[in-house]
Structures are given as C-alpha cells and as structure tokens.
Amino acid sequence: MHTAAGSQARLPIRSDMDLVWVRQHVRQAAAQIGFGLVDQTKLVTAASELARNTLIYGGGGTMETEPLTDGGARGLRLTFADEGPGIADLEQALSDGFTSGEGLGLGLGGARRLVHEFAIDSAPGAGTMVRVTSWVGRPPRPREES
Amino acid sequence: MSEAFGGPHGAPVSNRVPVLRLGDVLLVTLQGDLHDSTAQQLQDDLAESIVRSGAGGVIMDISGVEIVDSFLGRVLAEIAAQTDLLAARTVVVGMRPAVAITLVELGLTLPGMRTALNTEAAMELLTGQAVSSHFGGPRRESQ
Numbered sequence A: 001m002h003t004a005a006g007s008q009a010r011l012p013i014r015s016d017m018d019l020v021w022v023r024q025h026v027r028q029a030a031a032q033i034g035f036g037l038v039d040q041t042k043l044v045t046a047a048s049e050l051a052r053n054t055l056i057y058g059g060g061g062t063m064e065t066e067p068l069t070d071g072g073a074r075g076l077r078l079t080f081a082d083e084g085p086g087i088a089d090l091e092q093a094l095s096d097g098f099t100s101g102e103g104l105g106l107g108l109g110g111a112r113r114l115v116h117e118f119a120i121d122s123a124p125g126a127g128t129m130v131r132v133t134s135w136v137g138r139p140p141r142p143r144e145e146s
Numbered sequence B: 001m002s003e004a005f006g007g008p009h010g011a012p013v014s015n016r017v018p019v020l021r022l023g024d025v026l027l028v029t030l031q032g033d034l035h036d037s038t039a040q041q042l043q044d045d046l047a048e049s050i051v052r053s054g055a056g057g058v059i060m061d062i063s064g065v066e067i068v069d070s071f072l073g074r075v076l077a078e079i080a081a082q083t084d085l086l087a088a089r090t091v092v093v094g095m096r097p098a099v100a101i102t103l104v105e106l107g108l109t110l111p112g113m114r115t116a117l118n119t120e121a122a123m124e125l126l127t128g129q130a131v132s133s134h135f136g137g138p139r140r141e142s143q
C-alpha cells in the first residue's frame, strides 16, 4: 500500500471555524478520490467528530489527509493528532454514551463505526492520535464488529 | 421566501440563522455547514422567539444540511426538548438520506424527534389542517 500522488494535506484544528474547514476539506478529498455520496457523508461526519475531540479535549492539534492506493483500491486516510492530556481508559472512552465533557459520548465509537479502519494511540500526558481509513466501494463493516 | 436565506441585503447570514414566522409556526431553515456557535445561538434565539411570539410549533428545515454530527444532533434534540417545555412542538423536515443513514451508524437515534418529509406535511402535523394559501408572506421574527 502506498500513498497516491498529490492531495496530501495538513490542517490546523484550533477553532470551530477550523472544524468547518476540516469538513470541507474531507468532503472534497473524498469526492475527488471517488467516494459516493453516502460514504462521503460518513467520512465527513467521522472527521467532524474526531476534529471536535482534538479541539475540545486535546486543546487543538492537526488533521492530516492522505489519499491511498492498494492494488486497484483507492482510499483516504485521516490522522488527527494533539498534544493534550491523552486518554487514560481507552475502552471507556470508546464506549457509547461515555463523555467526560458535555457531549453525547458517541464521537469515538460512532467514528469507528463509520469507517473501515480505526486506530487510536493515546496515553496520559502523551497526547492522542486517531487514524481512520476508508476505501472506495468497500461495504461497511458489519455492525456487531464495532 | 428568498428573504429567509440572506441577511438584510442578501448577504449570507454567517452567524445567525433567521427565524421566520408563518401564522402560528416558526420556520427555521438550516443551510450549509454550521459553526458550533451558530447552532448554539439558534437554540437560544428559538427559545426567545417562542416565548415572545407564543408560537405553537417550530419547523426546522434541514434539507440544506450536508452532515449532522453528534454536536448538531444534540442541538436539534435539545431544541425539540426545549420547545416541548415551552408548550410548542418541533418538527424536523427534509433530512437527506445520506445524513439519515450516517446518523444511524453514528448511534444517534434522536428519540422523540418528530420528522416530516417536507414543510407542508410538517405544517399539517402542527396545525392539524391542510395547508392552504391563507398564510401571508413570512414575517421576520428575529434576525
């Protein structure tokens, strides 16, 4: 698997205006790569959830977008990174309904359901990195698996 | 109705969603990509408009909204709950299919949220009567 040429980008996440840019950028990148409307919407929604976490809990950070090719398959990878307080209990953070703030607690779990691949790397004091990848034309993963 | 989509001089409304009054009903049209602060402002504005106007219903047209994440979903749910407390009812209309599919996977089911396919159906739901042309032009309720 390698990175496709072009369209790699890194966006700052420092304000709720930046959340708008993140959504617009992911929408454009996903459309360009060939994602259909529903899959674009899923990716943009996942990105919005993760970017808001980066902003609110991580104290700001960045999103990187990377178009991918794997054989004939085309995909988009989004990486959200911050140097905030990190997450002590990942399982708890990922469970639906858990929030340490004022949210609905659906961001991490929901984002995981909306994409094909989901990875999170975080530790107290060491910041948080969430990486999601989706592939054009691949069916959504089964509901139970999430 | 074009008045609903722009500011006083047709400029795009960037940080406030206009609330229009149609008879006993307040009409809100959400469009494009909302800032978090804009959505929150709308929640406050609507509560005030309901109290001031004594409106019995709110129609939220989200046909122009391309994504609803858990933040906007929560705002919509809170608006519905809040109008209930103010003795009014909220109907959300025009959710795009891609948005509906995504919300289910996100896990946001919005229980208790009334929905309708279009504004006419929502109006019927709220007023209990078929929509005729006796409504005058929309009146700006807040801006």
Ligand SMILES: Nc1ncnc2c1ncn2[C@@H]1O[C@H](COP(=O)(O)OP(=O)(O)O)[C@@H](O)[C@H]1O
Residues within 6 Å of the ligand: A049, A053, A054, A057, A058, A082, A084, A085, A086, A087, A093, A094, A098, A099, A100, A101, A102, A103, A104, A105, A106, A107, A108, A109, A128
């Ligand atoms: N980037 C982050 N840095 C620190 N904590 C985070 C981060 N992202 C998520 N969390 C923690 O995980 C919890 C669950 O996140 P999420 O599922 O998005 O729900 P919500 O945003 O509604 O709280 C958050 O309340 C927070 O405690």
Ligand SMILES: [Mg+2]
Residues within 6 Å of the ligand: A049, A052, A053, A103, A106, A107, A108
């Ligand atoms: Mg969140």
